[in-house]
Amino acid sequence: MAGIENATNVVLSVTSGGSKQEIAHCTSASLSVSLDLRDSTTKSSGGFQANLGGLKSWELSGEGFIEIAGVAGKADSEELFTTMLVGDAVSCDFGLSGMLYRGDAIITSFSIDAGVEENATYSISLTGTGTLTQNP
Amino acid sequence: MAAIGLETGKAIYNILSGDSTLTTLIKGATNIQPSAIYIKSPKEGVYYDVLGVDNENTKTANKADLTIVTLQIECFMPKYADVITLAVRVQHLLDKISEGTYNTVKIQSCILDSQTTDFDGENKFYYIESTYRLRIIS
Numbered sequence A: 001m002a003g004i005e006n007a008t009n010v011v012l013s014v015t016s017g018g019s020k021q022e023i024a025h026c027t028s029a030s031l032s033v034s035l036d037l038r039d040s041t042t043k044s045s046g047g048f049q050a051n052l053g054g055l056k057s058w059e060l061s062g063e064g065f066i067e068i069a070g071v072a073g074k075a076d077s078e079e080l081f082t083t084m085l086v087g088d089a090v091s092c093d094f095g096l097s098g099m100l101y102r103g104d105a106i107i108t109s110f111s112i113d114a115g116v117e118e119n120a121t122y123s124i125s126l127t128g129t130g131t132l133t134q135n136p
Numbered sequence B: 001m002a003a004i005g006l007e008t009g010k011a012i013y014n015i016l017s018g019d020s021t022l023t024t025l026i027k028g029a030t031n032i033q034p035s036a037i038y039i040k041s042p043k044e045g046v047y048y049d050v051l052g053v054d055n056e057n058t059k060t061a062n063k064a065d066l067t068i069v070t071l072q073i074e075c076f077m078p079k080y081a082d083v084i085t086l087a088v089r090v091q092h093l094l095d096k097i098s099e100g101t102y103n104t105v106k107i108q109s110c111i112l113d114s115q116t117t118d119f120d121g122e123n124k125f126y127y128i129e130s131t132y133r134l135r136i137i138s
Helices: A077-086 B005-017 B020-025 B080-094
Strands: A011-016 A019-022 A026-039 A051-065 A090-096 A099-113 A121-128 B032-034 B045-055 B066-077 B100-102 B105-120 B125-137
Touching: A011 A026, A011 A051, A011 A077, A019 A090, A026 A090, A051 A099, A077 A099, A077 A121, B005 B020, B005 B032, B005 B045, B005 B066, B005 B080, B005 B100, B005 B105, B005 B125, B020 B080, B066 B080, B066 B105, B080 B105, B080 B125
Parallel strands: B032 B045
Antiparallel strands: A011 A019, A011 A090, A026 A051, A051 A121, A090 A099, A099 A121, B045 B066, B066 B125, B100 B105, B105 B125
């Protein structure tokens, strides 16, 4: 049924443990794409800054609950941590069918948060390296 | 499978009714009942109400396998000292209970959040309301 997309369906998948898998017990996922500007202001710009498009960059992030035993078929926190330590770029998908973004990215941060009588959570950030493709 | 918070009462009744010290205080397990707020003339005993169920949903297609239950337990006794004794016994049984399955309900944890004391002037009972927070898993 058409309509405004339910964000629950928008997922982050990261290659870890040998295959591309959704991150486990995911509670949030985000994609951010940026375009740097090149200052092209000249004496004839009329007193206003002028710009040209420059380098593009992109980042991914996600959060989820931790399950110590691991989660079959999902990229759990332990696998993501191991992937981060390797430091290689891994293929990632963000979105859902019909709105999918794909590219290689490096896990640049991994953190765990654990309070009292709360869910233990993890979060990861990834920085893209190379092209981000829309609906490959 | 899904975590079913509304079944928490099954576990609570199982735990409380299985304690002879508590059932002696209230003259029998029949005085452990749900929903005291709907009883016009409560007797001495222990009453429990599920105040809220908050499912922890994730992006997975599965139903929530963790739910947070806010549970209120009301202890009624005619004497102040006795209602304290009763509420302390309930606290001893429930607060920081071991993770496990109680009457088919899987309790990951149970903690005491808050307590208040009051007096029911119409029925001449002292009562203590205790609020517990439970993590129920599938």
